[in-house]
Amino acid sequence: MDIKSIDWNEAWKKARSERSRKWSDSAFWNKRAPSFAKHATESPYASDFIGIMQPGSHWSVLDVGCGAGTLALPLSRMVRRITALDRSGAMIALLEERVSKEVLTNITALTAGWEDDWEGIGIVAHDTVIASRSLIVEDLRAALDKLDRFARKKIYLSALVGDGPFDRRMHEAVGRELNTGPDYLYVYNLLHQMGILANVAFVTNRESKTFGSHEEALNSLRWMFADMSAEEEQRLAGYLKEKLVDQNGRWTMSHERVVRWAVIWWEKE
Numbered sequence: 267m268d269i270k271s272i273d274w275n276e277a278w279k280k281a282r283s284e285r286s287r288k289w290s291d292s293a294f295w296n297k298r299a300p301s302f303a304k305h306a307t308e309s310p311y312a313s314d315f316i317g318i319m320q321p322g323s324h325w326s327v328l329d330v331g332c333g334a335g336t337l338a339l340p341l342s343r344m345v346r347r348i349t350a351l352d353r354s355g356a357m358i359a360l361l362e363e364r365v366s367k368e369v370l371t372n373i374t375a376l377t378a379g380w381e382d383d384w385e386g387i388g389i390v391a392h393d394t395v396i397a398s399r400s401l402i403v404e405d406l407r408a409a410l411d412k413l414d415r416f417a418r419k420k421i422y423l424s425a426l427v428g429d430g431p432f433d434r435r436m437h438e439a440v441g442r443e444l445n446t447g448p449d450y451l452y453v454y455n456l457l458h459q460m461g462i463l464a465n466v467a468f469v470t471n472r473e474s475k476t477f478g479s480h481e482e483a484l485n486s487l488r489w490m491f492a493d494m495s496a497e498e499e500q501r502l503a504g505y506l507k508e509k510l511v512d513q514n515g516r517w518t519m520s521h522e523r524v525v526r527w528a529v530i531w532w533e534k535e
C-alpha cells in the first residue's frame with residue numbers, strides 16, 4: 267500500500283472507538299472532574315509538558331480542552347495571559363475556584379468546545395495554542411486547522427501513545443476489550459499531509475499509586491470502565507485484592523504502569 271494514499275482524517279474517524287466517542291460527552295467529564303483534577307495536579311505530566319514548551323514571559327496562550335487547569339494554572343505564573351476553554355462546566359468551575367483561591371488575574375476561563383464559533387465568542391489569535399490530551403474530536407483535520415489558525419507562532423498538543431492511561435491487564439481481568447481508538451501516529455501523519463513538519467517528544471509517567479484501602483483503589487480506578495455491571499465490579503475488586511500489596515498500612519499495585527503521551531509541536535512559518 268502506498269502510504270501517501272491514506273487519508274489520515276478518514277482513518278482517524280474510522281479508528282475512533284466507542285470509548286473515544288464517550289469522551290466527547292460532557293457528562294462524562296463533569297462526573298470525572300474532581301478526581302481527574304486531583305490526579306492531574308499530583309502527576310509530573312504538566313511540568314514535563316511545560317518543560318518541552320519552554321514558555322516565554324511575554325506569551326499569550328490559548329488552552330483548548332484545559333480541564334481544571336492542569337497546564338493553565340502553572341503556565342499562568344510564567345506567561346503574560348491565558349485563555350482557557352473546556353466544554354465541561356464542572357472542569358471550568360474547578361478552574362475558576364482555583365483561579366480565585368490563588369488570586370490569579372491573567373486567566374480567562376470559558377465553557378466552550380472545539381465545535382463552537384470561537385471568533386463569535388470573542389476568542390482572538392494567541393501567540394501559542396495548546397491542546398493537551400484534548401483532541402476529542404470527530405474531525406481531526408478541522409481541529410488541527412483551527413489550532414493552527416488561532417496561533418500566531420506555535421502550537422503544542424499531546425495525544426495518546428498506545429494504551430495511554432488505560433490499564434490493559436485490568437481490562438483483561440474485568441473481561442472487557444481495550445480499544446482506546448486512534449493514537450498520536452494519526453495526528454502526526456495527518457499533519458504531514460497538511461504540509462506541517464511537526465516535532466515529537468514523549469512524556470513518560472511511571473504510575474504506582476498508593477491507596478488508603480481497597481475501596482479507595484476501586485473508586486479511583488473505576489473511571490476506566492463506564493457503566494460497570496455488578497459482575498464486572500466484582501471481577502475488578504477480585505483483581506485488586508490479588509494485586510494490591512500492603513506497604514506500611516498503604517496499598518500499592520504490585521506492578522508499575524508506564525503511561526506515555528506524545529507531545530507534538532510546530533512553529534508557524
Ligand SMILES: C[S@@+](CC[C@H](N)C(=O)[O-])C[C@H]1O[C@@H](n2cnc3c(N)ncnc32)[C@H](O)[C@@H]1O
Pocket residue numbers: 289290291292295306330331332333334336337351352353354357378379380381397398399400402
Ligand atoms: C483528558 S482531559 C485533559 C485536560 C487537560 N488539558 C489536561 O491535559 O489535563 C480532556 C478534556 O477535554 C475536554 N473536552 C472533551 N470534549 C471537548 C470538546 N468538544 N471541546 C472542548 N473540550 C472538550 C474534557 O471536558 C476534558 O476536560
